[in-house]
Every structure is written in structure tokens, then in C-alpha cells.
Amino acid sequence: MIYRPGRHPMLPTDPRIRYYTEDHISALLEEVVERGREFGLIFPSIGTDRTMDGRVLVRFNTAPASTLLNLLTLLLDAERRASCDT
Secondary structure (H helix, E strand, O other): OOOOOOOOOOOOOOHHHHHOOHHHHHHHHHHHHHHHHOOOOOOOOOOEEEEEOOEEEEOOOOEEHHHHHHHHHHHHHHHHHHHHHO
16 A cells, blocks of 8 residues: 555544445445456445444444445555556
């Protein structure tokens, strides 16, 4: 992972997470599955799990939605780097 000054992973306790509904998270999960396929990442049982303390959990070991958002950011960064290299 390339370090970018001023850019930090989203924490599970970030208050912005509360604005994501289950529908938002489901759409983001679909995007992660689609973009991850390009890099050989397969998530056979990915989905939403339950809401805990106002935050939607995703089903890859009941990770918080921040993990999903951070993974999506990494995939988008990797796509940008790959397109710049060609």
C-alpha cells in the first residue's frame, strides 16, 4: 500500500458511517465484488449482516462498514495505478 500524506483509513468509530444505510452498503458491496474480480479477489458470501450501535456490519467476519469503504478505496487506487501504467 502506498502511503499518501493526509489520507488515512476510515475508522469503525467514524461518525460518517452512521449515514450509510443498508441499501448504500449493499451497493458498495456489489462494487467491491465487481472491482475485486479484476484483481482476483472473490467474496463468495459477502453481504450485510446486522446493525450494531447504528452502524451496518458487513458479512466477511462481521467487519464494520469502514472496512468495506477502505477496501473499496484500495481497489480504486489500484485501478488508477494500473491505468496509469499502461
